[in-house]
Amino acid sequence: MTDDLETAAPPGGASGRHRSAGSSRRRRTGRDSQPERDKKGAFFRELAVLAGLVLVLTALLRGLVFEAYVIPSGSMENTLQVGDKILVNKLSYRFGDIERGDVVVFDGTGSFTPEVKSDDDANPVVEAAQWVWHLFGGTPANEEDFVKRIVGVGGDKVECRRTTTGFAMFVNGTRLDEDSYLYPDNKPCEQEFKGDRAIVVPKGRLWVMGDHRALSADSREHVDDGHLGTVHEDAVIGRGFAVVWPTRHWRTLPTPGTFEQRQLRGAAVDGLLTESGHGSPAATFAAALVGVGVVRGLRGRWRQDPLLPR
Helix, strand or coil: CHHCCCCCCCCCCCHHHHHHHHHHHHHHHHHHHHHHHHHHHHHHHHHHHHHHHHHHHHHHHHHCEEEEEECCCCCHHHHCCCCCCCECCCCCCHCCCCCCCEEEEEEEECCCCCCCCCCHCCCHHHHHHHHHHCCCCCCECCCCEEEEEECCCCCCCCEEEEEEEEEEEEEEEEECCCCCCCCCCCCCCCCCCCCCEECCCCCCCEEEEEECCCCCHHHHHEEEECCCCCHHHHHEEEEEEEEEHHHCCCCCCCHHHHHHCCHHHHHHHHHHHHHHHCCCCCHHHHHHHHHHHHHHHHHHHHCCCCCCCC
């Protein structure tokens, strides 16, 4: 009798306590899961907002400051290869002057025609890479956009002159040493542009050439177009300052040293004033002193990167 009482499970005894504890745990678990779900939801909402902000900022930067371009032709080889992706600074010339030696992208509408493309343009791999680049915000250069190097600015006298070693480019009577960036075995130029006369670049316009001179359809091809083959400064979209893809081509695009010659700077100021028909000797002196000796000198130091070979 006693044994039966000791072994029998009373109503609401141990089994009831187990059920009660399990229900309590389930209730507690249910109460705790709601805050955790709220935390996860808040995290994903914040992540979505952050992603949206990144997209907006990227669009603003792309539209106002930087633009990415795919190089479609070989006219700038070997500085730029077919399929290279370059970043263009669209604000460079809002706060400074366009300078000789700069690599620029410009709109050739009304002045240039589509240039001859190299055989690599038909490469399906290159075309696929360009499509993906455009999908993620890159801009393939179209038939009206060109990338060239600035050789002469307003007031410069540009000429292809015969020398003892062959034809060479001269700006304001100073020979350019172009070996560092010209395509291998290319000549700087092969004939005079206008007989034995130099091209005087009109004020506000630019003389541009490709680094692959044998392939590039540049200012030389448009000498008789009414503007002496030059491009208006307002047509410049921006300055190319870096190659960002493919990774093996990563580098900046500094100004070649030959364009830093002092003779070019001094002669350009005098030539510009003479061609425009303005300026007294005092004004010429002031322009040379302030515009060249101070502003250009400071800008030259700011733009040089001592860590990069030039």
